[in-house]
Amino acid sequence: MKNESIIRAIGEIDEDIILEASIIHNEQNLRTERIAKKKVSHNARIALIAAVLVLSMGIMAGAVYVLHNWDTVFENYFQPTDKEKETVDSAIEDVDATVSLNGVTLTIRQTIGDDYNLYAVLDIKLPDAFDMSTLIIDPDAGLPKNEHVYTYDEATDTYYYVISPCTKFGRSDSDLYMPFVSFNQTVNGTEIHEGSVDDKIIEVDPVGNTITLLVKRTFTEKISGNPVTLSFEKLSYITDSIANGGVYVDVVNGPFSITWTPSYDCSSKAYTVYNGDTEIGSVILTPFYAAMLLDDASVLGSYRQVYDSIVPEQYLTITLTDGTIIEKQSTYGSIYRETVDSLAFEMDYWFELNKIIDLNEVASVEINGCTVKPAETAN
Amino acid sequence: MEDSIIVDLYFQRAERAITETSAKYGNYCSKIANNILNNMSDAEECVNDTYLRAWNAIPPHRPTVLSAFLGKITRNLSLDKCKARYADKRADGELALALDELDGCVPSCWSIEQQVDYTQAAKEISNFLRCQPSDRRQVFVRRYWYMDSISDIANHFGMSESKVKSMLFRMRSHLKAYLESEGITI
Numbered sequence: 001m002k003n004e005s006i007i008r009a010i011g012e013i014d015e016d017i018i019l020e021a022s023i024i025h026n027e028q029n030l031r032t033e034r035i036a037k038k039k040v041s042h043n044a045r046i047a048l049i050a051a052v053l054v055l056s057m058g059i060m061a062g063a064v065y066v067l068h069n070w071d072t073v074f075e076n077y078f079q080p081t082d083k084e085k086e087t088v089d090s091a092i093e094d095v096d097a098t099v100s101l102n103g104v105t106l107t108i109r110q111t112i113g114d115d116y117n118l119y120a121v122l123d124i125k126l127p128d129a130f131d132m133s134t135l136i137i138d139p140d141a142g143l144p145k146n147e148h149v150y151t152y153d154e155a156t157d158t159y160y161y162v163i164s165p166c167t168k169f170g171r172s173d174s175d176l177y178m179p180f181v182s183f184n185q186t187v188n189g190t191e192i193h194e195g196s197v198d199d200k201i202i203e204v205d206p207v208g209n210t211i212t213l214l215v216k217r218t219f220t221e222k223i224s225g226n227p228v229t230l231s232f233e234k235l236s237y238i239t240d241s242i243a244n245g246g247v248y249v250d251v252v253n254g255p256f257s258i259t260w261t262p263s264y265d266c267s268s269k270a271y272t273v274y275n276g277d278t279e280i281g282s283v284i285l286t287p288f289y290a291a292m293l294l295d296d297a298s299v300l301g302s303y304r305q306v307y308d309s310i311v312p313e314q315y316l317t318i319t320l321t322d323g324t325i326i327e328k329q330s331t332y333g334s335i336y337r338e339t340v341d342s343l344a345f346e347m348d349y350w351f352e353l354n355k356i357i358d359l360n361e362v363a364s365v366e367i368n369g370c371t372v373k374p375a376e377t378a379n
Numbered sequence: 380m381e382d383s384i385i386v387d388l389y390f391q392r393a394e395r396a397i398t399e400t401s402a403k404y405g406n407y408c409s410k411i412a413n414n415i416l417n418n419m420s421d422a423e424e425c426v427n428d429t430y431l432r433a434w435n436a437i438p439p440h441r442p443t444v445l446s447a448f449l450g451k452i453t454r455n456l457s458l459d460k461c462k463a464r465y466a467d468k469r470a471d472g473e474l475a476l477a478l479d480e481l482d483g484c485v486p487s488c489w490s491i492e493q494q495v496d497y498t499q500a501a502k503e504i505s506n507f508l509r510c511q512p513s514d515r516r517q518v519f520v521r522r523y524w525y526m527d528s529i530s531d532i533a534n535h536f537g538m539s540e541s542k543v544k545s546m547l548f549r550m551r552s553h554l555k556a557y558l559e560s561e562g563i564t565i
Binding site: 005011229 | 382383407410411443444446447448450451454455458462474477478481497498500501504505508509511512513514515516517518520521523524525527
């Protein structure tokens with residue numbers, strides 16, 4: 001057979017590459033569709049009766065709209081009211097993307113997001129052979145100084161070392177591995193390093209050998225409608241902070257990669273930041289994130305007198321119509337400054353709002369007490 | 380049922396391993412086989428042979444990714460059947476089209492008669508694919524591993540057929556250059 005060599009060689013490529021392009025979902029969908037088609041004929045009479053019932057109920061009570069069931073992780077994290085759930089229902093997605101490699105299974109259960117930000121509930125199931133009790137920290141030995149190296153399970157009153165997806169960090173193979181900031185993230189295959197990262201371990205399940213993460217990401221490329229990939233080299237944990245002589249212990253090697261295409265329909269509202277009459281940047285709000293993009297941050301607030309050579313912090317204040325004030329202090333983002341002494345610099349910051357807000361109920365937005373006005377056209 | 384449990388059934392020599400494999404991966408394997416053979420009856424035969432091969436291989440082998448393990452068996456059996464069926468004649472279906480497309484992709488140092496070390500070549504092809512953006516990599520694998528049709532790939536990724544074709548064309552050219560630069564003489 002002509003060209004058999006190349007066809008056979010392609011057949012032996014790495015399994016994770018084969019899995020990434022898997023057709024299994026297609027096949028399962030096909031099967032579901034077939035079953036659904038069969039059910040239609042069986043249930044035709046029932047459907048007819050139901051349609052009549054719905055029609056009559058609709059006349060009495062209006063159409064019934066079924067909202068997404070929120071994953072318990074999101075429920076506990078955002079503690080949304082029914083109204084807030086309704087507000088962001090089109091921004092929530094049941095993903096259920098799963099990949100398995102080297103005994104590790106990654107599952108994205110549900111995500112919520114907008115064009116540039118997402119939260120995802122990610123399960124990491126460790127190999128069956130791995131004994132999670134090796135991660136338990138003996139309370140008598142004292143806890144590591146760095147809180148990022150352990151997590152506490154309230155139900156069992158047990159401290160565990162944090163298992164983190166780790167990527168090589170630094171310039172050489174011998175450099176350190178960074179927990180919690182270690183996913184490589186790509187949109188449409190392009191690596192996106194910018195943006196905030198603040199992943200949290202939510203649950204450790206020693207019976208199911210599973211760790212549940214709340215992954216929180218921002219991107220500088222539009223994610224909605226584009227394939228998003230989170231990947232990492234290996235799973236490992238650190239025995240203490242590096243300063244205290246902690247060492248990294250590998251649990252299992254990858255690389256691991258999970259890809260899905262989010263499709264969020266999320267409202268946003270843009271504001272223009274002025275210094276006097278001069279436009280100096282913008283703030284973009286969505287129901288759970290704020291982005292502050294300043295072209296000339298130095299003119300804001302009174303810090304010019306206080307901070308003459310270091311980068312100042314910024315305060316974003318959102319006041320809701322019911323009087324609730326949400327104040328966020330800048331903690332991460334990117335800053336461009338021409339010289340150390342220059343007070344004119346660009347600053348891009350992203351703020352996680354920690355709760356769902358209804359954009360229609362935002363009364364005012366301020367940055368360090370400076371004027372922020374709704375933009376003429378919302379993004 | 381989770382893959383690890385199915386694999387455990389194989390290790391226990393429980394015949395239920397086959398029924399569970401069939402329930403979970405039967406359609407998946409059939410799709411691969413039919414893409415290559417373009418014949419449902421032959422495809423079904425290959426899928427049944429896949430279960431037998433899996434039964435004989437596990438244990439001692441413990442597959443890390445069961446779907447890929449089964450898919451590889453199905454793919455190889457289907458290629459074997461296709462080779463036997465057509466001998467010197469031209470294959471048909473997606474396989475024939477894929478073979479034509481790959482005509483310009485084989486390094487000049489390869490020959491049909493040469494005994495090829497697929498493992499080394501596969502390693503280099505994997506390396507090449509890892510350097511590609513995810514969407515291109517997936518399109519390539521869909522076409523030349525799963526033997527999906529261009530139209531199916533275009534539908535799946537929301538691209539036009541011409542975009543898929545041009546993407547594959549560029550990747551084939553780059554792959555050929557890459558394999559030659561890596562000295563894959565095999």
